[in-house]
Amino acid sequence: MLIAIGSDHTGVHYKYAINNFLIKKGYQIKDFGFSEYGKDVDYPDYIHPTAEFVNQGKANFGIIICGSGNGAAMIANKYKKIRAALVWKKEIAILARKHNNANIISIPARFIDKNKILKIVGTFLETNFEGGKHKIRIEKIPKILSSSVG
Template identity: 70%
Template sequence: MRIAIGSDHTGINYKSMIISFLVNQDYYIKDFGFSIYGKKVDYPDFIHPTAESVDKGKMDFGIILCGSGNGAAMTANKYKKIRAALVWNKEVAFLARKHNNANVLSLPARFLESKKEVLEIVEMFLTTDFEGGRHKIRIEKIPIK
């Protein structure tokens, strides 16, 4: 599985940890940045290329991080084929995949308590299959025609 990942300055600690975790599980990772400690940046500069790679089918899923996760999700959701979900626990990660077929996981770096929690969320998101059925019908109603 191919995973794109991008973060602003608030998420770089978690981003590095997520990359190591996924590489150890044989995922292919494309890191769209950011990785310089102590420098502040604008999240869209790193979220756009991450989301675009998923939107164009170059990557299977995306993981994005910013302080609240909201700005990153809003940016990613500008792309037609992206369904970015703001996720703060593994139960929400499960439902984002199972019911919403989310293809981008947006993490709120300032509001996650532990590395263990972050990895549980990532693992839940990447290992949960979309249920389809009534949920597929709902998802098809999301885009503006």
């Protein structure tokens, strides 16, 4: 299974920890994240290629990391086939997969410690989508907005 990962400067430390964790579990990684310490960068430059890779079906799942997780999730959710969930604890990771069939998790680097992040990532990847009524709800998510909205 191939996992795409992208992060800004706030997520560098976590990105490396997640990569090592996933490799040890037998996953393949496509790393789009920033790789230096001590330099600020713009998160869109790293989240767009990660989300696009998953959107094109080139990766099974994606992991994106920025300070709050919000900006990264907002970017990823601009892509048609992406359902990115902001995840800060294990229970949210479970529901993101079971009920929302999320294919990307967005992690708030400033608010979670490394051990918790690894548990969240593992839980997310090991949880299956339930389908049924949740599939019907997900099919209602896409909506083309009229030009009057705005």
